[in-house]
Amino acid sequence: MNQLHFIDENGSFSIEQPENISYLYxxxxxxxxxxxxxxxxxxxxxxxDQETFLLEPVSAENLHNNRSCRNFWLISEKDGxxxxxxxxxxxxxxxxxxxxxxxxxxxxxxxxxxxxNSSALSVETQITSFIPVEDNVEIMxxxxxxxxxxxxxxxxxxxxxxxxxxxxxxxxxxxxxSMLHRIRTDSHGVLVCPTMSFDEKGHRxxxxxxxxxxxxxxxxxxxxxxxxxxxxxxxxxxxxxxxAVYENLPGVQAGSAAAGKEAMxxxxxxxxxxxxGEKAEYILFLGVENSQEEIxxxxxxxxxxxxxxxxxxxxxxxxKKKVNTGFHTGDSNFDRLMKWICFQPFLxxxxxxxxxxxxxxxxxxRGWRDLWQDCLSLLLMDPDGVGQMIEKNFGGxxxxxxxxxxxxxxxxxxIADRNGIARVWMDHALWPQMTTKLYIDQTGDINxxxxxxxxxKDAQTERGSRIxxxxxxxxxxxxxxxxxxxxxxxxxxxxxxxxxxxxxxVGDHNIYRLRGADWNDALDMAPEHGExxxxxxxxxxxxxxxxxxxxxxxxxxxxxxAELIEELRVLLNDNTELFENIKAKKDxxxxxxxxxSHRISGRRFTVRLSELAENLEHKADWxxxxxxxxxxxxxxxxxxxxxxxxxxxxxxxxxxxxxEVRMMLTGQVFSxxxxxxxxxxxxxxxxxxxxxxxxxEIGGYRLNTDFHELKFDMGRxxxxxYGEKENGAVFSHMAVMYANALYRRGFAKEGWKALKTLAExxxxxxxxxxxxxxxxxxxxxGRGMYHYLTGAASWFMMTMITQVxxxxxxxxxxxxxxxxxxxxxxxxxxxxxxxxxxGKKLEIxxxxxxxxxxxxxxxxxxxxxxxxxxTDGSGQAAIPRRILDTLSDECHHIIVKLN
Ligand code: G1P
Numbered sequence: 015m016n017q018l019h020f021i022d023e024n025g026s027f028s029i030e031q032p033e034n035i036s037y038l039y040x041x042x043x044x045x046x047x048x049x050x051x052x053x054x055x056x057x058x059x060x061x062x063d064q065e066t067f068l069l070e071p072v073s074a075e076n077l078h079n080n081r082s083c084r085n086f087w088l089i090s091e092k093d094g095x096x097x098x099x100x101x102x103x104x105x106x107x108x109x110x111x112x113x114x115x116x117x118x119x120x121x122x123x124x125x126x127x128x129x130x131n132s133s134a135l136s137v138e139t140q141i142t143s144f145i146p147v148e149d150n151v152e153i154m155x156x157x158x159x160x161x162x163x164x165x166x167x168x169x170x171x172x173x174x175x176x177x178x179x180x181x182x183x184x185x186x187x188x189x190x191x192s193m194l195h196r197i198r199t200d201s202h203g204v205l206v207c208p209t210m211s212f213d214e215k216g217h218r219x220x221x222x223x224x225x226x227x228x229x230x231x232x233x234x235x236x237x238x239x240x241x242x243x244x245x246x247x248x249x250x251x252x253x254x255x256x257x258a259v260y261e262n263l264p265g266v267q268a269g270s271a272a273a274g275k276e277a278m279x280x281x282x283x284x285x286x287x288x289x290x291g292e293k294a295e296y297i298l299f300l301g302v303e304n305s306q307e308e309i310x311x312x313x314x315x316x317x318x319x320x321x322x323x324x325x326x327x328x329x330x331x332x333x334k335k336k337v338n339t340g341f342h343t344g345d346s347n348f349d350r351l352m353k354w355i356c357f358q359p360f361l362x363x364x365x366x367x368x369x370x371x372x373x374x375x376x377x378x379x380r381g382w383r384d385l386w387q388d389c390l391s392l393l394l395m396d397p398d399g400v401g402q403m404i405e406k407n408f409g410g411x412x413x414x415x416x417x418x419x420x421x422x423x424x425x426x427x428x429i430a431d432r433n434g435i436a437r438v439w440m441d442h443a444l445w446p447q448m449t450t451k452l453y454i455d456q457t458g459d460i461n462x463x464x465x466x467x468x469x470x471k472d473a474q475t476e477r478g479s480r481i482x483x484x485x486x487x488x489x490x491x492x493x494x495x496x497x498x499x500x501x502x503x504x505x506x507x508x509x510x511x512x513x514x515x516x517x518x519x520v521g522d523h524n525i526y527r528l529r530g531a532d533w534n535d536a537l538d539m540a541p542e543h544g545e546x547x548x549x550x551x552x553x554x555x556x557x558x559x560x561x562x563x564x565x566x567x568x569x570x571x572x573x574x575x576a577e578l579i580e581e582l583r584v585l586l587n588d589n590t591e592l593f594e595n596i597k598a599k600k601d602x603x604x605x606x607x608x609x610x611s612h613r614i615s616g617r618r619f620t621v622r623l624s625e626l627a628e629n630l631e632h633k634a635d636w637x638x639x640x641x642x643x644x645x646x647x648x649x650x651x652x653x654x655x656x657x658x659x660x661x662x663x664x665x666x667x668x669x670x671x672x673x674e675v676r677m678m679l680t681g682q683v684f685s686x687x688x689x690x691x692x693x694x695x696x697x698x699x700x701x702x703x704x705x706x707x708x709x710x711e712i713g714g715y716r717l718n719t720d721f722h723e724l725k726f727d728m729g730r731x732x733x734x735x736y737g738e739k740e741n742g743a744v745f746s747h748m749a750v751m752y753a754n755a756l757y758r759r760g761f762a763k764e765g766w767k768a769l770k771t772l773a774e775x776x777x778x779x780x781x782x783x784x785x786x787x788x789x790x791x792x793x794x795x796g797r798g799m800y801h802y803l804t805g806a807a808s809w810f811m812m813t814m815i816t817q818v819x820x821x822x823x824x825x826x827x828x829x830x831x832x833x834x835x836x837x838x839x840x841x842x843x844x845x846x847x848x849x850x851x852x853g854k855k856l857e858i859x860x861x862x863x864x865x866x867x868x869x870x871x872x873x874x875x876x877x878x879x880x881x882x883x884x885t886d887g888s889g890q891a892a893i894p895r896r897i898l899d900t901l902s903d904e905c906h907h908i909i910v911k912l913n
Contacts (some may be wrong), residue, residue, distance in 0.1 A: 226279020458826015
């Protein structure tokens with residue numbers, strides 16, 4: 015039986031005895047920088063960045079290993095010891111027996127309440143954890159209620175270990191860095207200000223103050239303190255049996271100091287006596303600030319239950335409002351899951367790809383792909399300013415078509431890689447165009463293509479194959495001309511350079527080289543001869559779409575020409591014989607790269623937009639035919655698929671091998687999405703994917719079959735156990751992109767199967783064992799892994815809106831082209847989506863009383879606010895932008911009758 019239940023329409027949920035499930039964690043964060051993770055026992059950690067961990071950093075295994083979690087204790091001399099987080103030695107022993115406390119977690123966006131009943135003490139405790147939107151503090155709001163018929167006499171203790179330093183110090187001078195700690199107590203709690211930060215980058219003075227404060231509803235302040243771990247645990251004590259609590263040891267007073275030890279935010283509150291049913295309340299503050307004044311300000315802001323409850327409500331409604339997209343289908347649990355999926359892109363922006371327990375890599379920065387993925391979901395939820403964000407992000411493109419990979423805070427802050435280690439991911443040039451396309455579709459702002467942006471410049475040159483010795487950091491990270499002027503080119507020029515340089519960088523099979531890897535980061539061992547057929551297909555699609563954007567620009571803007579840098583002219587070679595000739599292609603690319611390896615001329619030439627579009631279309635057509643002729647694998651009966659890669663020995667990785675069939679999903683996704691596969695081939699691909707990759711119970715389509723080989727000539731993924739991460743897991747991002755590709759080509763039923771299986775597995779708590787949302791992947795037993803921080807969420811959301819509901823922009827107009835299957839309508843035959851488009855709040859309601867299936871209905875009528883829109887009896891309708899622009903700021907209902 016599923017233990018997890020939704021409790022409202024926004025996806026808030028509850029689960030009983032959550033501590034009986036391993037690896038659960040929940041994210042909390044504010045827009046100010048603090049980010050926490052919480053386990054059912056309130057383990058997990060809290061930090062503002064890699065250097066600033068308030069609580070000790072945790073990886074997945076620490077979740078059941080560590081006992082140093084946030085804790086709140088109650089001692090009754092008569093009835094014993096009780097930890098409100100369930101972290102005492104007695105409570106651990108009672109786990110899975112009849113004596114286990116009753117516990118429950120209820121949670122929603124950025125709030126988490128843990129309830130626990132102590133049968134020994136007859137008290138009920140509730141700890142609500144949240145991070146107010148505008149502050150760097152995690153608040154624990156605790157209530158203690160006497161459930162017995164007698165007056166209860168208890169002593170409360172708060173206990174939160176303060177780590178207070180960089181995550182690097184966990185295995186780099188952990189003990190030495192504790193010597194830097196200077197610890198104080200004041201009347202509200204414990205403060206730690208390390209004297210310096212100490213690492214290989216150099217030793218710097220520190221001014222950050224980490225603190226744990228507390229107060230009670232009745233004006234109670236702590237009466238004594240245990241500011242070091244040793245004080246609190248006592249000789250031989252442990253976190254589940256701290257002697258300070260069990261033996262009621264005397265602590266120190268406010269105003270004391272300690273130094274050079276592991277710090278502890280622990281204190282005792284005055285004894286309480288609760289009459290039957292009576293409640294006591296406490297507030298704990300876990301934070302980090304640059305000054306004592308800031309700490310005092312934060313304390314003052316949240317130091318009563320009233321203030322905390324108000325802040326909690328504000329936090330809840332802030333995040334609820336942020337997630338301004340909602341779905342109504344025939345399955346209300348799916349709709350609630352979608353709320354979490356739409357919330358996940360916010361988490362990815364706040365946490366990056368680091369900072370949750372599974373994500374124990376990276377230092378918090380975002381990668382190139384994430385930058386562009388974030389924009390996708392923003393375009394759908396909070397589009398203001400995305401245009402500028404896109405412009406700034408293009409500033410990371412180098413003139414050779416590669417891009418900066420070290421990304422600083424704030425938009426458009428790209429940092430030169432001083433180590434000179436070149437790594438080129440061959441898929442990187444793909445995503446900026448996809449995002450720009452969505453931007454133009456949604457907003458109609460085709461002129462973004464004409465906006466001028468600088469190019470990024472560092473010592474990496476000629477697509478990472480050479481170091482530019484003439485460049486030094488003093489020259490800044492912007493490309494200059496021979497006259498030393500900083501050069502800016504249009505976004506169109508950036509896109510052309512990205513797509514065209516990729517076109518010529520081919521390997522032995524005339525397929526785009528894999529280089530350091532493609533989307534699959536773990537295909538990182540075939541840099542010489544590896545080729546990615548999958549992404550060659552994707553780029554073929556991109557060339558065609560860029561051509562169509564250029565044609566739109568040609569139609570809508572008075573200027574029929576574009577000005578491009580002189581050097582780029584060679585990339586516009588239109589000779590099919592050259593396309594066939596690998597060496598000639600490489601030479602051409604080398605010629606281009608050398609011409610701009612340090613500086614560029616700054617001269618421009620003019621080209622007609624129509625000519626440019628035609629040029630790209632020729633390339634796309636040639637690629638499509640070439641891929642068709644060379645990469646299709648004929649399967650048995652009605653099966654077949656595209657080979658996705660060549661390894662470092664130049665061998666095709668897929669097909670029929672002596673002992674097994676090898677198939678990968680990536681090549682199928684992009685041959686379908688990039689319009690390389692024909693409709694007939696798509697049918698055969700689907701049959702093969704269903705045969706070789708689909709496993710319903712674990713989320714659906716796996717990334718690949720089991721190769722039973724380490725393949726040192728392909729990548730580290732083959733070192734992972736089969737079913738883990740990039741080696742054959744149901745990797746959500748690729749599975750969602752498979753669905754997206756199928757929908758784009760009109761295969762709604764099959765696309766829905768991919769999405770639905772992911773959603774069902776996620777929601778099947780007994781299998782996935784994750785809180786609602788989409789994880790990065792499902793491993794071979796179906797457990798959801800690397801939860802929350804995944805680009806799959808943006809893509810899931812985008813696919814639901816623009817393909818399943820078919821609500822999307824086309825040059826700024828609103829297109830309605832539903833591909834909902836019969837089962838997605840409710841019992842009345844309705845399905846709806848609420849969202850913001852063109853700055854207007856819209857609810858689009860599809861009425862399909864006969865519950866017809868996708869492909870069998872057409873649009874009979876469309877009305878907005880009671881007014882009719884012209885339709886042509888097809889499956890698609892459009893609402894012109896000029897109509898949308900006249901709408902007020904209220905929510906408008908668009909009713910679409912299907913027939
Ligand atoms: C992760 C990485 C992403 C990469 C993918 C496959 O996926 O963040 O950049 O392309 O693995 O290696 P995600 O977190 O988006 O699910």
